[in-house]
Amino acid sequence: MTPGLGAHVERGVTRFAVRAPRAEALDLCLFDGEAETRHAMAREGEVWALDIAGDLAGTCYGYRAHGTYAPEQNLWFDPAKLLVDPYALELDRRFVQHPRLGHYGEDTADLVPRAVVTGPLAEVPHQPPLFERGGLIYEINVRSFTLLHTDVPEAERGTIAALAHPAVIAHLQKLHVSAVELMPIVAWIDERHLPPLGLANHWGYNPVAMMALDPGLCPGGVAELRAAVAALHAGGIGVILDLVFNHSGESDVHGGTLSLRGLDPAAYARAPGGGLINDTGCGNTLDFANPAVRQLMIDSLAHFVRHCGVDGFRFDLAPVIARGPGFDPNAPIFAELAAEPVLADRIMIAEPWDIGPGGYQLGHFPPHWLEWNDRYRDDVRRFWKGEATIGTLATRIAGSSDLFGADCPKGSKSVNFLAAHDGFTLADTVSYAHRHNHANGEDNRDGHGENHSWNGGVEGPSDDPAILA
Structure with a gap:
């Protein structure tokens, strides 16, 4: 997996990293029930990252990206939109369709699933694929x-x-x-x-x-x-x-x-x-x-x-x-x-x-x-x-x-x-x-x-x- 992207727990620290090369600022949003806490992330080239002390496995999170909103220029930054981590491995709920998802400036934290920090995952021993050609x-x-x-x-x-x-x-x-x-x-x-x-x-x-x-x-x-x-x-x-x-x-x-x-x-x-x-x-x-x-x-x-x-x-x-x-x-x-x-x-x-x-x-x-x-x-x-x-x-x-x-x-x-x-x-x-x-x-x-x-x-x-x- 691409080093760093997603949410990873290692040695008592949870690291969050997401690719957003054209964003002007990025917030990590942590959830305790419906209560949301925002943390400013730091740019590392095309990636934004933040380390938080502690094992946050099971914590729900999302992102909010700041920048220019100009769809005609392929720019859609809207901090009102809660964004799912493209490298999320688990979500806390299903996606639901709603007009607010496409309306600039309307908050969607109540609509969009939150990613869940999974912590280290067990690996399956690598075996040849169980597959029969002609089967x-x-x-x-x-x-x-x-x-x-x-x-x-x-x-x-x-x-x-x-x-x-x-x-x-x-x-x-x-x-x-x-x-x-x-x-x-x-x-x-x-x-x-x-x-x-x-x-x-x-x-x-x-x-x-x-x-x-x-x-x-x-x-x-x-x-x-x-x-x-x-x-x-x-x-x-x-x-x-x-x-x-x-x-x-x-x-x-x-x-x-x-x-x-x-x-x-x-x-x-x-x-x-x-x-x-x-x-x-x-x-x-x-x-x-x-x-x-x-x-x-x-x-x-x-x-x-x-x-x-x-x-x-x-x-x-x-x-x-x-x-x-x-x-x-x-x-x-x-x-x-x-x-x-x-x-x-x-x-x-x-x-x-x-x-x-x-x-x-x-x-x-x-x-x-x-x-x-x-x-x-x-x-x-x-x-x-x-x-x-x-x-x-x-x-x-x-x-x-x-x-x-x-x-x-x-x-x-x-x-x-x-x-x-x-x-x-x-x-x-x-x-x-x-x-x-x-x-x-x-x-x-x-x-x-x-x-x-x-x-x-x-x-x-x-x-x-x-x-x-």
Whole structure:
């Protein structure tokens, strides 16, 4: 992890450090219940730091940054905004959406989660990843997967802890699951349009704190995830985290100031005219030409391996991490990930597309990376409908050498799937002809439109990340 960033307890001293290169002053805010005490921090180059005597593990904290507020100049400093440490490992509450988050001068201390000083964390002995190429990766939304499981204690249902329950592990073993891929479990915020519709983001693809586990899914913090990974490993099941580093929940210029925007707005990619680049469809794009952004990603991944023992990662809209601004198959992030000792042997899986220029990059990630193969999904469904040849089907089942080359290191790079969280579920595929996502108020614009479903002439609902709150 980058030396010094975050909150660290060592030899009876708690050190706080946060990167804010363009701030004019920075306050550390310590909380005792709702009572807030502010401490001026000292500049150390691009970092602001403060040492406080004593072991403050368990203390809640945040930051307030002072400086120019000029959004047209990419400056968002507003000391009324409580800011979450980008290196926070645990939060005391979930994020909530509110108009005040985006209004200059309106205090948000009652709205924004406070980071929690964790103190030294136990490290998991480094082991080769528990992963079988050619095995079954089982994508899981943790809350939905366990919320109604009657064998799981009620207090654990819908949480990471439920994944460690023997009944859950036995079910996964019965399905011959090689690894579970957990849909986002770090702290996220609802998009602005959802609360007025009575909806909530259920999937979690709108993160704010890249290392901090969502308190609703993982109330026991790092220790809870570590215990669940250990239990799954004992059952012969690997653990892959689906992580989002392409954007943050601070959204577009009308979004809230929650963390990076108020501390280091240069983390977001901007067009020559100054506007936010939106290669994600979520209002902003993290700038991976910025070394600090790449380091935040590397440090986040290393934390989940070192302290939780996870086996690998799936990257949402992965071309973004190789943009600077255009996609580069030799982008610095790939070599930097490979050079990090605890990450060099981890399983890396790309979702190889985004909505930016040249965003479809299937087959163009490094040789040791795996890639989600939507061509497999579509061609197998088309064959089922009688629209693709047996040769096409054979090519897809055999590893898609037309896409990845015939001599892939360690076997195929293809992650073959028929259904995932995007687009039709398997049940929808055999039931409906077209998407029908009207209940979420998006006017049926969202979701994958070319589902190659078998059933003809029947309209009906498909899956969607927004559900009734």
